[in-house]
Amino acid sequence: MVDLFLCPIFVLVMANNVFIYDCLRVPSGKKGGLYKKVLCENLTSFLVNQLLERNQKAKSIVTELVVANSIGTMGNMARYAALGSTLYSSVLSSTVDLQCGGTYQAIKHGEALIAANRSQAIxxxxxxxxxxxPTRIYNKNDPRYTENSHIGVASFSPNGNIDLKQAAENLALKYGLSKKQMHLWTLNSHKKASQFVGSDLYLKHILAYEGNTTGEQLIRKDLTFESLERLQSKNLIDRTNSADYHDGAGLVLLGGENSFSSKPLAQIVDIEIIGIKPNVAPEGCILGAESLLRKNGLSIDDIDIFEINESFACKPLAFMKYFNLDEGVINVLGGNLAFGHPFAASGALNLINLLCALKLSGKKYGLVSAGAAGGFGCAILIENID
Structure with missing residues (x-):
């Protein structure tokens, strides 16, 4: 007789497909500009409420709010946002930090729970x-403490920080990118963004906070190549080809098959976040995408449209050169240089741009990618649903 207690039991669990049913963000604001007195938690509460209003059943089946943040106040900021919204107080809420890869991690968390049938919607x-x-200083017992100094930039590595601008310059030099190329990319980012703003699809997914009519604060319709040359410094990477400091928020509503009566916008095919050396963080947009494609047995030619984080103009240019891509398939609606780079919220901004680009073009597969401070390559592959 076989002792059943000694027999291993194997349970085959089929992963659920995960879909994006809706996505929203607010227009980005300059540091000290549009949202200079507005808590980003309040921006998030506003977007949560809009998602709940736009999607039937959402309030009753959303089990968790996961929001990324990099430089905020202490405490669970996602919980603050949840309590400021119409979500039930029983809904779990958590804040994650992966710097400008934060939204990728938040979506990965939500996708995993839904795929494992642990949640119906997130x-x-x-x-x-x-x-x-906030202004912060190290404790006096912390070996990093110096008198009368505050923490302006987080320490990303115990081996010492490399300035992200220096890392971006190294990337530009590695791929032989000139300042002229980066100026042209910056100029085109603003031009493409200007054309997208005000369109029906833009207005569907970018909502003004509490009736504010200012709109995107960063796009310059009058930007010229000559004005960029006048503003440039002697450095290869400077304010003319880098995103500045911005405020913003963006959210996506995730669900399983038939979680909602409405048709989903897209299916999440896969999410990849890998660790890389911190001093090559900007190159993470390439390394994360390459890892995702390899894992799924795909080539770069299988992807129709790409959205690459534009914290620096050299990143999409290096991506294009590495994969030998045509400029016309990358950041087709403009990128962070025009729309802003609100760190942890940038992934949401980029993903919304990618979804809109797929809808406008009728293309099937899209990939969004970023290199994150601290050394991460982040990528999400989605399939458009017509």
């Missing part, structure tokens, strides 16, 4: 306020 995204960044 809201995930990011929020950031450079305007209200």
């Amino acid at each position: 809201i995930a995204g990011g929020m950031e306020s450079n305007s209200l960044m």
